Amino acid sequence: MSKNESLRHIPSVEQMLCALQQDLRFAGLQHAVLADLLRQATQRVRLELSLQSKTEGGQYSPLALRERIFELAMEEKSRLFQPSLRKVVNGTGVVLHTNLGRAPLSARARDQVLSVMKGYSTLEYDLTAGMRGERYSHVAGRLESLTGAEAAIAVNNNAAAVLLVLAGIARGREVIVSRGELVEIGGSFRIPDVIRQSGAILVEVGTTNKTRLADYEAAISANTAAILKVHTSNFAIVGFTSQPSFNEIVELCRKNNLISINDVGSGTLLPLELAGHHEPTVQECLDAGFDLVTFSGDKLLGAGQAGIIAGRKRYIEKIKQEPLLRAVRIDKLSLAALEGTLIDYATGNAGKLIPGWEMLKLTETELRQRAEKLLRELSPLLPDGWQGRIVPTSSLSGGGSLPAVKLRGYGIEILPFGRSASQVEALLRDSEYPVIALIRENALVIDVRCLRPGDEQIICAEIVRAAGRAVE
Numbered sequence: 176m177s178k179n180e181s182l183r184h185i186p187s188v189e190q191m192l193c194a195l196q197q198d199l200r201f202a203g204l205q206h207a208v209l210a211d212l213l214r215q216a217t218q219r220v221r222l223e224l225s226l227q228s229k230t231e232g233g234q235y236s237p238l239a240l241r242e243r244i245f246e247l248a249m250e251e252k253s254r255l256f257q258p259s260l261r262k263v264v265n266g267t268g269v270v271l272h273t274n275l276g277r278a279p280l281s282a283r284a285r286d287q288v289l290s291v292m293k294g295y296s297t298l299e300y301d302l303t304a305g306m307r308g309e310r311y312s313h314v315a316g317r318l319e320s321l322t323g324a325e326a327a328i329a330v331n332n333n334a335a336a337v338l339l340v341l342a343g344i345a346r347g348r349e350v351i352v353s354r355g356e357l358v359e360i361g362g363s364f365r366i367p368d369v370i371r372q373s374g375a376i377l378v379e380v381g382t383t384n385k386t387r388l389a390d391y392e393a394a395i396s397a398n399t400a401a402i403l404k405v406h407t408s409n410f411a412i413v414g415f416t417s418q419p420s421f422n423e424i425v426e427l428c429r430k431n432n433l434i435s436i437n438d439v440g441s442g443t444l445l446p447l448e449l450a451g452h453h454e455p456t457v458q459e460c461l462d463a464g465f466d467l468v469t470f471s472g473d474k475l476l477g478a479g480q481a482g483i484i485a486g487r488k489r490y491i492e493k494i495k496q497e498p499l500l501r502a503v504r505i506d507k508l509s510l511a512a513l514e515g516t517l518i519d520y521a522t523g524n525a526g527k528l529i530p531g532w533e534m535l536k537l538t539e540t541e542l543r544q545r546a547e548k549l550l551r552e553l554s555p556l557l558p559d560g561w562q563g564r565i566v567p568t569s570s571l572s573g574g575g576s577l578p579a580v581k582l583r584g585y586g587i588e589i590l591p592f593g594r595s596a597s598q599v600e601a602l603l604r605d606s607e608y609p610v611i612a613l614i615r616e617n618a619l620v621i622d623v624r625c626l627r628p629g630d631e632q633i634i635c636a637e638i639v640r641a642a643g644r645a646v647e
């Protein structure tokens with residue numbers, strides 16, 4: 176049958192809907208949804224026919240043609256029910272991978288989210304008074320006791336926290352920032368833009384590598400409201416560099432009646448010393464005397480998306496009056512995750528309870544054992560000619576913490592036979608259970624640091640599946 180003839184045999188959507196009335200494959204679908212699937216499938220068949228005609232000429236009988244459309248409609252149907260936002264296996268070794276959703280939640284945080292999302296909650300209800308309560312009250316006390324701050328508030332994310340702080344205390348006035356700290360984070364958060372958006376006026380001082388206290392001092396005017404320090408989260412300036420210490424900045428602000436702000440980015444509550452590098456804790460920044468400290472909820476803290484502002488009560492009160500707060504308020508699920516995580520910190524055992532911390536602290540021996548176990552499970556399943564072995568890896572903590580620190584770990588390296596590593600890497604991504612792997616010198620590498628319980632089985636099954644699939 177020629178292509179043109181085949182095209183004439185494509186049944187109408189109405190005819191197909193009739194034929195499918197008793198077909199269990201499409202049971203339970205609304206009429207309009209099914210019609211839409213059939214339309215999409217028909218379009219794909221048209222495309223197939225036009226491609227085939229260039230090679231061997233169309234070749235469907237009317238019945239086969241209809242069945243082919245139903246088959247494609249089934250594919251469209253499974254796509255319809257597959258969420259785009261879904262679990263992946265993180266084989267990159269980057270613990271707080273921004274593209275892969277940053278921090279995984281602890282068991283307690285997950286339980287909190289689940290219990291709050293299932294029904295009603297105390298979101299803005301005061302159980303004691305039996306009347307309207309405050310959304311921010313659930314975490315304020317916990318944040319204060321954990322950080323030592325006089326007051327604290329949680330908002331949508333850290334970008335919002337910085338925006339809100341500046342809008343609340345510096346709108347129409349000057350904010351001094353070192354040129355070495357005018358950073359861009361995650362492609363869309365640029366400090367100069369955020370300052371502009373807040374209505375504050377940016378005053379840049381110093382140079383990229385060196386800013387002296389005298390530079391800050393010389394920039395102070397009658398219209399200066401604050402000095403803002405920003406953690407240069409995703410890069411490190413090394414070599415001939417200097418910045419005044421936290422204490423010097425705070426002292427200068429005090430002498431001149433300025434507000435000292437520190438955007439610490441990742442904001443750890445636990446001391447983090449890795450490979451000789453030190454990440455300042457939120458408590459250290461507050462102890463140094465900063466009036467306001469801002470940080471993310473889903474980086475080292477280990478909760479869901481959130482931004483936290485901690486510091487002096489009088490400024491937090493002022494910030495709470497800012498109308499922008501309503502637009503950047505935290506939602507109840509993130510709030511539940513945050514409170515659950517803060518309870519983990521309150522137990523004193525956060526380093527074990529919060530997955531990101533556990534992964535950061537895994538020793539090379541533990542990682543090597545984990546990689547060996549995975550390889551033992553995978554090896555017998557590998558097709559003929561494929562090779563697997565243990566390799567050392569180095570990864571980043573991610574999430575804007577410790578930008579200069581390489582975490583040493585282990586992974587499994589797979590050398591596929593008959594196809595390239597990048598073809599296998601792509602097949603592993605193209606799945607209901609995607610595995611995100613690395614390519615290193617024509618080999619596929621899966622770093623085992625960030626594997627979650629059950630991920631090993633997924634990796635084995637997906638590699639076997641990828642090996643059996645045709646490469647396009």
Ligand SMILES: *Cc1c(COP(=O)(O)O)cnc(C)c1O
Pocket residue numbers: 332333334335360361364405406407408409438439440441470471472473481482574575
């Ligand atoms: C990550 C980061 C931000 C942005 O935080 P989000 O929670 O992603 O909005 C802002 N400032 C610094 C220094 C950061 O590291």
